[in-house]
Amino acid sequence: MLKFAPDTEVLLLDDDEHLRTALCQTFELAGIRVQAQGSAEGLLDALPAQWPGVVVSDIRMPGMDGLQLLDELAGIDAQLPVLLITGHGDVPLAVQAMRAGAYDFLQKPFASDLLLDSVRRALDVRRLVLENRQLRMALAGQQQLGERLLGHSVAARRLRQQVQALAPLPADVLILGETGSGKEVVARTLHDLSPRCNAPFVAINAGALAESVIESELFGHEAGAFTGAQKKRIGKFEYAQGGTIFLDEIESMNPEVQVKLLRLLQERVVERVGSNQLIPLDIRVIAATKEDLLLAADEGRFRADLYYRLNVAQIQIPPLRERQDDILPLFTHFMGQACQKYQIAEPELPAVKRVLLLGHDWPGNVRELQNAAERFALGLDLAISTPLQDLAGKEGLPLPQQVEAFERALIAAELAREHSSLREVAEALQIPRKTLHDKIRKYGLDQSSVGGNPPG
Incomplete structure (x- = not known):
């Protein structure tokens, strides 16, 4: 399979080895980074998302020809510039290709300056397209952040900034936060604002899995691997291929599973129970915990090396008691959601009830607040305990x-x-x-x- 060099600007496809060599020299002398191969084989699978380069391809090639390649690339990214090289008899095909979305075509023989000029213009167009996409994604991301990670407090704004900065990066993330603070919401937002957003998001509560099945659930198993394993099972990590896996309550994993997880994170491969085959993984791992993992490591309950492997980037979710400015707006928001859900009128929130909400410590954090808001919308007691x-x-x-x-x-x-x-x-x-x-x-x-x- 073709492997893109990270700085490639032009991908050149031509089955004529002599022409391919000459064109590579032309690009290199002009300071344009180029990769070349004799066919389009493997290109579609290897093409990086949001690749900032252009494709220069001959029309007539073995296997997939230039027109077929143009059609396939348009399905992946309609704004990726494709320049076609034609022989004399292929001009009608080139005109057809231009109508189908090709950026330009050059008829053999052509001057090097003509090729370089067309490629430079195509690269400029490509950069503008990607800049506009990034701006649109940033605006959409800010809107999603505001809709999901609600709050006006300094702590809430800081949390949104962290999520927005980390979402597009490939780094694994460790989320720290108390029960009910919204760790899974943050994890899903990181995924949905990342380049992996169209691939699976797989959430696992490690604390809810029985020890007898946790390895099979996470890593999968082969038929006959143990009593009752009648057929092969794809584990959660393998199922998340290309996407994100979210491991909540990571501190509850037993030592044996911690060892396997450490190896998976280091080597990015998974081995099903009962198999000797290593399956390469392309996943992002987001873990969450309500405990101090370093303290757990000191007490022998959690591997220190696994903590450092998970803790590439860290997000600390503040407890609700440290976000006083957010309590009433969040309560009003959740109350409105509940009223819409049950199709009932939204009740008025008296001043005394506001004082009660502000005086509560919210040990259950946002989850507890949402529950209280739904109860109030239904005309029930707030069910909170407070000195007020x-x-x-x-x-x-x-x-x-x-x-x-x-x-x-x-x-x-x-x-x-x-x-x-x-x-x-x-x-x-x-x-x-x-x-x-x-x-x-x-x-x-x-x-x-x-x-x-x-x-x-």
Whole structure:
């Protein structure tokens, strides 16, 4: 199969070896990087996506001729410039080819300057086409990012920037984030904005696979490899060929599977259970974990060499409690989705409920918030636990009483947090210590959990 050199600008196809050699010398003297072969065999499979070069091909060649090649290339990339070389009797065919989308044709014999001029113009056209595509893809990517990775906070914007920067690159990625923070959403977005977007995205929750089947699920097996293996099975890695495989809860893999995964990542080959054949893989691996893998490695639960192999590029998803600015917009978004799903009117979100949402720590992150929004849309309780919960019964009271209830709940919530002294509580609330002391007495709050120190 033809292998493209990364800097190839012209692919020359001609079965006349002498002409091929002469044209290669012409391109090289002009500073144009060229690859040449005597037929179109293997070209279609080897052609890189978004290749920035042009094809120069004779019309009459053994096997696939120039017109057939033009038609096949148009199916892959209609804007790839193809220049055809014709003999005297092939001019009518060349005119037909121009109508079919060929960039130019040259009739033998032709001057070198004529060929070079046409190729340079074609290269300029190709660069403009690819630049425009990249701009359109970037705009589409920004729109997709905004639709999938929602949020206006600094942390949300930083996350979108990271995803946009890493998506088009071939590097493997390790995603770190708490349960429910959206690790699979980030992984799918990386895939959908990458050149692999038309190939499979295969998601695997390593923690949900039984140890007895995990190797077969991931790597596949041959018929008869073990009891019950009646026929050959293609594993997830092999099925993801050309695309992306997402390994969630990577920390839960057993040591034997970790060894096999390390080898797969190093050599980019997979070996089915019960087979000695190595199958080359062209995949991108995205792994995710909620644990500190280095700590797990220190404790002997995870291989350090596998961690470093996975951690080529890293994305840290911030927990929702660190994205306060995103809580209400996300809740409103999910509530709207739920109302559309159930075809019901969207309820009004009272101010007290907003306070409750902002006062919750969201240990389940975005997943928990989405669940709460769907429950609220259905007229059910939010099902969240927060020190501000007593505000729920204050709706309908006069404003001064609601303000007092809100102030009491905020101070109680801060007292319940881990503080070594009331001085820290006052600093967190940004009020003088004497004011804090007065309000604690006014509202009859319990300060015993705060180091037992009186404000002073």
